[in-house]
Amino acid sequence: MNELQIYWWAIVSLLGALLVFLLFVQGGQTYIGCVKNEQTRNLIVNSLGRKWELTFTTLVVYGGAFFASFPLFYSTSFGGAYWLWMLILLSFILQAVSYEFRRKPGNIFGERVYDIFLMFNGCVGCVLLGVVVGTLFFGADFSVTRGNLLDGSAPVISQWNGSHGLEAIASWRNLLLGFMVLFLARTLAALYFINSIDDGAEFAARMRKSVIVNGGIFVVLFLAFAAVLLTSSGYGVNESGVIEKMPYKYVSNLTNLWWLGLMLLAGVLCVLWGIVRTALPCKGVWRCGIWWTGIGTVLTVFALLCAAGYNGTAYLPSVSDPSSSLTIANSSSTHFTLKVMAWVSAFVPVVVAYIGYVWYKMNARPLTTEEVENDHSY
Amino acid sequence: MNDLVSLVDWSRAQFALTAMVHWLFVPLTIGLSLIVAIMETMWYRTRNEKWLRMTKTWMKLFGINFACGVATGIILEFEFGTNWSNYSWFVGDIFGAPLAIEGIFAFFLESTFIAVMFFGWKKVSRGFHLTATWLTAIGVVLSALWILVANAWMQYPAGMEFDPGEMRNVMVSFTDVALSPVAINKFFHTVASGWVLGGVFVVGVSCYLLLRGRNQEFAKSSIKVGGWVGMFGIILTMWTGDGSAVQVGKVQPMKLAAMEGLYRGECGQGLVGIGVLNPSKKPGDDQKEMLFEIKIPKGLSILARHDANAFVPGIDDLIEGIELTADGDTIHTVSYADRIEAGKRAQEALAAYGKAQKAGDSAGMAEATELLKADYQYFGYGYFDSPEDAVPPVALTFYAFRVMVMAGGYLLLFFVAALFMVYKRPGWLDKKLILWGGLATIAIVWICSEAGWIVAEVGRQPWVVQDLLPCKAAISGVSSGSVMLTFWLFAALFTCLLVAEVSIMVRQIRKESKRDILNDKND
Incomplete structure (x- = not known):
């Protein structure tokens, strides 16, 4: 592993962490069906509608950055877990049009259908992206044989289990992670609504209750996931350079790379503080939970994704052929390409800065029904 | 083997479907984003309410179209992995970079500032809003730039060498990839064609408004802006189209022949x-x-x-x-039979390299590398059995080229006529036949635009990467049945989205035609 490979794994992990945070949009979409009051439903959709493209773009950039830095993952996971990725794509296509079309006259299918699309994306998008992350820890059934390229009748390098991703969806460990992501997203969404919508005390109290319920379920799922992960074996490169199964690999990663362990702990505490502080009775509702839980989410997911790849760990283990497992070292682009991309990544702070500035300007005042009814809206 | 052929065909069909549907929306986004930015600039400079109302009206249509472009765009990016996994590894070291740069530089710019465009009228200053509109337009163009750099590289691979140990091509010069003459020409040709399409759309819809008998001033002012953008676009498209023909003759002579x-x-x-x-x-x-x-x-x-x-x-x-x-x-140059022989020799040398590497035989590796280097430029021909395998579908390429060129010629005349009438003979814009002609041109410009991509992409068959990787060696290891199923799934979904978008767009235009846009007190 060289420093640029380490750097790019960190960038990809950071993008993944930001994506999980931004899934609050998807989490928020799952509330659409729970709200009977049309005015409130429109408020929810419009407050999410001003952020959906950010989540969408982060997913696209995450894909692009993974392609540029670790092309073997792109060719193995995407081409292999075909149905898993296709279902994710399907849900995001439906999302992309639903905001703009839902209340437009002549939209053919009616507002209700577009709202169902948004809910579908909210549930399926979160769970299946969680399943994808699950394969990074719990592995998949695939092989990589570069020499296949020279076999004109069967030239495919990366071969995956015949179920092509459906088996990953059926794995309970992956699903545990998937539902954990879903309830985290719902918790973040409720915190976001509290922060960004002004629809009276009743709405705020209701969202506070949602934080307590969804946050509670999330914490239980997170503890279960942590227990499974920390007692599971991982795959890593041994001293002879061979990839093999290693017991308690992730415990060893989090202790050997102590800063990752600390970051994980700090992240978890931030997430919990955001939830608990919002749940605590106080005058009115505390509006800052989204920032604590959001930043905590980014720190936690970043630490977990780093732990999936650093310390000689196979970040996409092959359970049937460990030597085919993908590591940061064997799946990355060349030093030259990573260097070019590293220069490009120097502009990321500029991007983050303008996104932050625009967010600040646009969210300076909470969204109200009056604004939704009088201005351009979804 | 039959399943492989079927898989290649369905994978190609799925990518073609996605790309062609994506291209229905993208050029309109490119064109309208510029036109809206120009109109808003006019408002900023003159403070004339007319320009603000024009900006907001066209922005509504821009917003309806934008979402579909985004929805189909994400599939294209991911299909490189899901359906062309061998390709993703074989050239991922080079091809991935433009995609990532596109995301970092362009997509965030678009997605951040488009929210300001639509929701920021009362939240930010006029100057900030105008900047956001221009940044959205620039983001759209930057996004086109990087995806076209990637596409141009597939047509004219440059700035790379082959790494036999990893069995993939690796980048050795980023500037050769990003600034290849094919990429630059393709960028201007494609973006300018988007301006043409946007121009025709604005002129055509304005003709419809004139047919409905209201909004004379709105429509004529829109025709002026759309007409000039389209005129500039069509001249640039024709000029770069000429450059493109010369380049195709040099780097893809088989495409030119087809x-x-x-x-x-x-x-x-x-x-x-x-x-x-x-x-x-x-x-x-x-x-x-x-x-x-x-x-x-x-x-x-x-x-x-x-x-x-x-x-x-x-x-x-x-x-x-x-x-x-x-x-x-x-x-005498190198015949295709000789290229196939050379390609097979290159593949044998690569296999020998692999064996020597496994055995730790460095002399054998060096020898195989030399043999590979000598024939690598024809590596992809080694997958063919006969020279005819390397010939693209001639009929489709031939007729699509003619459609593009003839429609392009008509569009030049269209913009000349539109500008002449709106400035010198405004009375002619009362004639129904002329107005219907303007409206019908909307269909022609889309046909022209799609035909251009058919020439570019069908004409380069059977290659994914010119001379190095044919489609049949670039695929993923999924069954043809799975790809067939997703093809029909996408076909059904895209049809629904397209019908919905057209319906919303038509309804919106009709709604606008029933009110006095520039003087509506409810606006």
């Missing part, structure tokens, strides 16, 4: 203006190429070489490896 349905070339080759191909004609036989044709003398030599007497090779000439000098002397 575009012309040309099997035997000559010095001072004519250009088929109108023609009907002989459908039973095959490479190497003695049948006539055309059943009917009207040729422009020496036209193709001028178009492809900028030299009236230059030789332009046909399909059979290329297969046989024959070129002629200006004096008519024959020069």
Whole structure:
């Protein structure tokens, strides 16, 4: 592993962490069906509608950055877990049009259908992206044989289990992670609504209750996931350079790379503080939970994704052929390409800065029904 | 083997479907984003309420269209992995970079500032809003830039070398990839064609408003902006189209031959203006190429070489490896049979490299590397059994080229006429026939735009990466049945989205036509 490979794994992990945070949009979409009051439903959709493209773009950039830095993952996971990725794509296509079309006259299918699309994306998008992350820890059934390229009748390098991703969806460990992501997203969404919508005390109290319920379920799922992960074996490169199964690999990663362990702990505490502080009775509702839980989410997911790849760990283990497992070292682009991309990544702070500035300007005042009814809206 | 053929066909069909549907929305986004930005600039400079209302009206149509472009765009990016996984590894070291740069530089710019465009009217200053509108337009163009750099690289691979140990191509010069002449030309040609499409859309919709008898001032002012953007766009498209023909002649001569349905070339080759191909004609036989044709003398030599007497090779000439000098002397180049042999030798050398590497035989590795280097430029031909395998579908390329060129010529006249009428003969814009013509041109510009991509992409078949990787070696290891299923799934979904978008767009335009846009007190 060289420093640029380490750097790019960190960038990809950071993008993944930001994506999980931004899934609050998807989490928020799952509330659409729970709200009977049309005015409130429109408020929810419009407050999410001003952020959906950010989540969408982060997913696209995450894909692009993974392609540029670790092309073997792109060719193995995407081409292999075909149905898993296709279902994710399907849900995001439906999302992309639903905001703009839902209340437009002549939209053919009616507002209700577009709202169902948004809910579908909210549930399926979160769970299946969680399943994808699950394969990074719990592995998949695939092989990589570069020499296949020279076999004109069967030239495919990366071969995956015949179920092509459906088996990953059926794995309970992956699903545990998937539902954990879903309830985290719902918790973040409720915190976001509290922060960004002004629809009276009743709405705020209701969202506070949602934080307590969804946050509670999330914490239980997170503890279960942590227990499974920390007692599971991982795959890593041994001293002879061979990839093999290693017991308690992730415990060893989090202790050997102590800063990752600390970051994980700090992240978890931030997430919990955001939830608990919002749940605590106080005058009115505390509006800052989204920032604590959001930043905590980014720190936690970043630490977990780093732990999936650093310390000689196979970040996409092959359970049937460990030597085919993908590591940061064997799946990355060349030093030259990573260097070019590293220069490009120097502009990321500029991007983050303008996104932050625009967010600040646009969210300076909470969204109200009056604004939704009088201005351009979804 | 049959399943492999079927898988390649369905994978191609799925990518073609996605790309063509994506391209229905993207050029309108490119064109309208610029037109809206110009209108808002006019408002910012003059403070004339008319321009603000025009900006907001066209922005509504821009917003309806934008979402579909985003929705289909994400599939294209991910399909490189899901359906072309071998490709993703074989050239991922080079191809991934433009995609990532596109995301970092362009997509965030678009997605951040488009929210300001639509929701920021009362939240930010006029200057900030105008900046956001321009940044959205710039983001759209930047996004086109990087995806076209990636596409151009597939047509003209540059700035890379092959790494036999990893069995993939690796980037050695980013500037050669990003600034290749093919990429630059393709970028201007494509973006300008988006401006043309946006211009026609604005002029065409304005014609509809005039037909409905209201909004005279709105429509005529829109025709002026749309007309000038379209006029600039069509001139740039034609100029870069000429450059593109020269480049295709140099780097993809087989595509040029297919575009012309040309099997035997000559010095001072004519250009088929109108023609009907002989459908039973095959490479190497003695049948006539055309059943009917009207040729422009020496036209193709001028178009492809900028030299009236230059030789332009046909399909059979290329297969046989024959070129002629200006004096008519024959020069032998590498025939396709020899290329196939060279490709197979390169693949054998690569296999030998792998064996030597496994055995730790460094001398064997060095020897295999030398052999591989000698023939690597024809690596992809090693997958073919006969030279005919390397010939693209001639009919589709030929007719699509003619549709593009003829429609392009018409569009130049269209913009000249539109600008002439709106400035010098505004009375003519009351005539129904003229207005219906303007409206109908909306369909023509879309056909023209799609035909251009068919020429570019069908004409380069069977290659994914020119000369190095054919489609059949670039695929993923999924079953053809799975891809067939997702193809129909996407086909159904895209049809629904398209119908919904057109319906919303039409309803919105009708709604606008029923009110006095520039003086509506409820706005």
